[in-house]
Amino acid sequence: MTIQFNDETFRGDFTFRNSEWAIKRFPFPFHEDSYMYSVNMEPHTSYRPGSVFERTFDVDEHYVSEMKDRAQVLADDPLRCQSLPHMTLAGWDLVELIMEAKAREYPDLFELHKNGNRWRWVNKPLGIDDTFTFLDESTLPYGPMEYITRQTQGDFAMLDQRDDNLWMDAGMVTTQADWSLDFDIGMNFFEWHAPVPKAHEMGIFVRALKFLLNIQQGQPARRLNWTMTVNPLLDTSPENYHKWGEMKQDLTMENLGSKQHLRVELQTFFRLPRSNALVFPIRCYLISFNDLVTVPKWGRRLHRVIRDLPEELATYKGFIDNRPMMVEWLSQYDDGSPTSDGIWADDD
């Protein structure tokens, strides 16, 4: 197998780590020295070999351990995975999308053999070799969405489209940045984004919804979003805030480099063919500040972005209290020299 999978944890002793390979391909989200809120959507096409944008579904060294973490979250709280009855077909769409993409793009890790509706799926990293009947739920150990997303990194929001709106009617959500599937399920786009206080923000939401409603088959889209997390925690759910919220108070100048993580979400958007539903895979990447500053351009730029970020945004993203310490720590890595445009490191 081409990828060396880490044996690591995202809780307790936090043994999560990024190899040099993972650092180099990290989706650093800032293309300039400042950050403005924007929709920043682009077509989800293969881009830059080796980058996280190369494949339909990125698989990296954290795969096996992330799947173990997901299984543990689900064992503790089965409500992290839910699907309303009319979303089963969308679940099969997702099975097909992921299996076909992974078998095509990672032939050394995944295989899909079809004999009519009789499919055999081989997932070598997780040691799975299952034969089932496509569209027959009784032939799988879980519902189709749960089955495939227990084997795929990232959260999944499954949206039904009707009445010119999107409805969060299914999902697998175990690595979220502070939102809850159990709370949002069954809500429409405006409900799960509520409250939207200002008319002008309402305008942005209406435009974003229009964009999403028009995502077409064969033309997936993507965007990056980011936040901060203390410790490499995947599961920062509101249900568990009492466990992770207080970790924010553990930061010191000494441990900040290893404890403070930039958390980047690669959000992708696909139209599903049979159900006409939309699926939003939300893949979470974590990087410690220590690792991040090994790329000089990123260290310099992150310092400037965090320093100049409007107060509301730092509050909204939940790190306003730690910002002064973060800025001070990062300033050691900012010599004031200019940074180049774009998100990639300079050495290539």
Next chain:
Amino acid sequence: MSAGTAKLNVTVAEVKPINDLVTRFKFVRTGGGGLPTFSGGAHTVVEMQDGDITRLNAYSLMSNPADRGAYTISVRRDDQGRGGSKFMHSKVKEGMEMVISNPVNLFSLDLRAKKHLMLAGGIGITPFMAQMHQLAMMGGRFELHYSVRTASLGTYAKELTERYPGKVHVYHDDQKEAIDLPALLANQPLGTHVYVCGPKGMINWVHGTASEMGWPREAVHSEEFLAPASGKPFEVKCAVSNKVVQVGEHQSLLEALEAAGIDAPYLCRGGACGQCETNVIGYDGKFLHHDHWLTDEQKAGGKHIMPCVSRFEGKTLVLDR
């Protein structure tokens, strides 16, 4: 980025006249391989190279959505139209290579429905054919009421009656048969969704009757693609691309923008999806709005136009394109 741009290269595998007006076309992927699956109700936009004019028409996919071997559409000849359907009938032959768009669905089934009640008029039968395939496969409950002019113009009526015994009801205009809509709607189980595809009058009748009988708006679905209307030629200034474009008598504004190399998004080309909505920067004259998309208020406001079906009469029109 134009929305309608993801293309599929296909070869015409079969051209089959079905009756005096309707011809069926079957497409397979050029060079082999499967086509994308789709959902019942989806359409594809077919590109036609008609001399130096490129025509693009949207047609509902009528084949089994799970069959990735081929797509099938049916085209009704419209002698009064601008030429797209005539091109399909007269120029498209087996073996010809064509370009079509990925499937787009603006008329999908509501999968929460306990029962799907389908009302078709004429060529409006095609999206239901794919939906019935899908529902039959999923074990969904459905019923079709299909109104045709005469038995000989009852496109696929016989085939459907045989394929779905007891579920298909055909009404012949020439025998004075008509769907008894109030009775039909009154006898549906709770959780039924109604779908209508056919002429404008039929669509309005179904929406109107259902709403009078207290049906929730969300339980009644319709699809109607409008053919772009012909009209007096006019001139448009495109502010962003800094071009002046002439729109011909039988050309749509959208087609004229495309011919001038201006990026103009679209999905349905039939006034239904909203994708082509364009801001008007200035005008002196009157709009001929033909779309289903803009509200009456927006239409009166003079700030938006849907270039796929709407026109303009007057001195100047400046668009944000």
